[in-house]
Amino acid sequence: AQKITQTQPGMFVQEKEAVTLDCTYDTSDQSYGLFWYKQPSSGEMIFLIYQGSYDEQNATEGRYSLNFQKARKSANLVISASQLGDSAMYFCAMREAFFSGYALNFGKGTSLLVTP
Amino acid sequence: NAGVTQTPKFRVLKTGQSMTLLCAQDMNHEYMYWYRQDPGMGLRLIHYSVGEGTTAKGEVPDGYNVSRLKKQNFLLGLESAAPSQTSVYFCASSYSKGSSYNEQFFGPGTRLTVL
Numbered sequence: 001a002q003k004i005t006q007t008q009p010g011m012f013v014q015e016k017e018a019v020t021l022d023c024t025y026d027t028s029d030q031s032y033g034l035f036w037y038k039q040p041s042s043g044e045m046i047f048l049i050y051q052g053s054y055d056e057q058n059a060t061e062g063r064y065s066l067n068f069q070k071a072r073k074s075a076n077l078v079i080s081a082s083q084l085g086d087s088a089m090y091f092c093a094m095r096e097a098f099f100s101g102y103a104l105n106f107g108k109g110t111s112l113l114v115t116p
Numbered sequence: 117n118a119g120v121t122q123t124p125k126f127r128v129l130k131t132g133q134s135m136t137l138l139c140a141q142d143m144n145h146e147y148m149y150w151y152r153q154d155p156g157m158g159l160r161l162i163h164y165s166v167g168e169g170t171t172a173k174g175e176v177p178d179g180y181n182v183s184r185l186k187k188q189n190f191l192l193g194l195e196s197a198a199p200s201q202t203s204v205y206f207c208a209s210s211y212s213k214g215s216s217y218n219e220q221f222f223g224p225g226t227r228l229t230v231l
Contacts, residue, residue, distance in 0.1 A: 004158075035219070045159075045206060045222035091158060101166040102210075103149055103174060104220055106158040 003027075004092055004107035011112050013082045020067070021077040021110045023092030029053075033095040034075040035104060036066065040088040048090075051075055082114045117142050120223035122207050128229045129197045137192040137226050139207030147210045148190035149174075149220065150182060152203040159206060165190055197230045204228070 003026040013019035025034065036048040051059045051066045059066040067076040079086055089111050093104040120141045129135055139148065146167050151159040161174030165184040179201060181193045190209075194201060204227050208220040 037222075043204070043225050045208075047219055047221075050219060093159075101147060101164060101172070103161045103164050104159070104208075106151075106160070108156060108158040 004094055004105055006092055006107035006110050008110045009108075011110055013079075013112065013114055015084060015114055015116050016081055018078060018080045019082055019112065021079070021090050021092075021112065023075045023077065023107060025073050025075065025092075025094050027073075027094065029097070034066070034068070035093045035095070036064070036075075036077045037091045037093065037106075038086075038088045039091065039109070040085075045091075049077065079112075084114050084116065087112060087114045119143065120207055120209055120221050122205075122223035122226050124226060125224065126227050128231065129194075130231050131198060133197050134193070134195050135197065135228075136194075137205055137207075137228075139190045139192070139209075139223055140188055141190075141207075141209040141221070142188065143209060143221065144187070145209035145211060145221070146187075148184065149208040149210075150180070150190065150192045151206045151208065152176065153206060153225075154203050162192065162205075197228075199230045202228060202230045 005024045032053045034051045038046045049061045049064045051068045063080045065078045089109045091109045092107045096105040123138045149164045150162040153159045160176050163182040165171045168187040171182045183191045204225050206225050207223040210220045
């Protein structure tokens, strides 16, 4: 079974600073996908960024980038120029194969608080 | 497009009562999912469906049943609610298996309390 580990229960960052949220994974599959979702206090799940295991370059989406180190099995999310609105829970997830399809296996999340 | 919608948004049940959560998507997605989110646990997969008329068990299926009679709808049923089923329930949908991207689009969630 695959496993996603987020070791930082909570993180603080000052506005306009960059922050890295850690995610490590464990899989024996050669082909896999890694996702990051944001969950603000309002509760909805917002897709941020995706990295495929065969992608040669690290994924980027605006202020979000994914530091993908395949040999270390890590997929850290980097948020540049943090904003107050970035305060939220952040979940790392891996696409997992089930018997007849695919679903996401989520980590336990990291709570990020951006301070003025 | 409404995306993924869930009804109801909130519900309080007594132990032993039954209820059905409805999920609807208007993106013509093949795959649909039900997750539960508990404090400190992340999201865990309850059941999923890879197409109309098909369902399968996820990580935590006990105490739940599902049905997918129409492609756009995925129902989650609790036949006899227990306090351990107090949680926030999320429905999600995604493109077909052929897509390696497989981004999941989530509904707003249903907060269920079982007394």
